[in-house]
Amino acid sequence: MTAPYLLPAMLALAVGTYALRWTGPALRHRLRLSARTIHLLDTGALILLAALVATATLPTGSGELGIALPAGVAVGGVLAWRRAPLLVAVLAAATTTAVLRLIGMH
Numbered sequence: 001m002t003a004p005y006l007l008p009a010m011l012a013l014a015v016g017t018y019a020l021r022w023t024g025p026a027l028r029h030r031l032r033l034s035a036r037t038i039h040l041l042d043t044g045a046l047i048l049l050a051a052l053v054a055t056a057t058l059p060t061g062s063g064e065l066g067i068a069l070p071a072g073v074a075v076g077g078v079l080a081w082r083r084a085p086l087l088v089a090v091l092a093a094a095t096t097t098a099v100l101r102l103i104g105m106h
Contacts, residue, residue, distance in 0.1 A: 053077070066106040072097030 033041075057073045058065070076093030080086070100106075 068097045068100035068105055071100055 053073060057070055072093040072095075075096040076089045079089040079092055084092075
């Protein structure tokens with residue numbers, strides 16, 4: 001992307017993000033969703049999260065998987081399952097991965 005298009009693209013993304021964040025509170029009391037739709041949205045969010053974890057954990061052809069990354073993801077997953085705060089889960093996962101790599105368990 002060249003420089004003349006960078007600023008308009010950033011502004012368009014900022015406006016789009018703000019608009020999406022605004023619509024939730026603005027439509028909260030005007031839009032009623034059925035229980036089935038809410039259940040499907042919750043399930044979809046879970047599936048997207050699982051896909052994100054899978055793509056972040058599995059190798060992309062750049063080498064071996066090793067043990068550090070899956071162990072970190074497992075620690076974060078267990079903490080999330082136990083309803084730990086998101087920041088705690090992310091920091092514990094990153095720390096686990098870093099410590100295992102530091103001691104040579106790539």
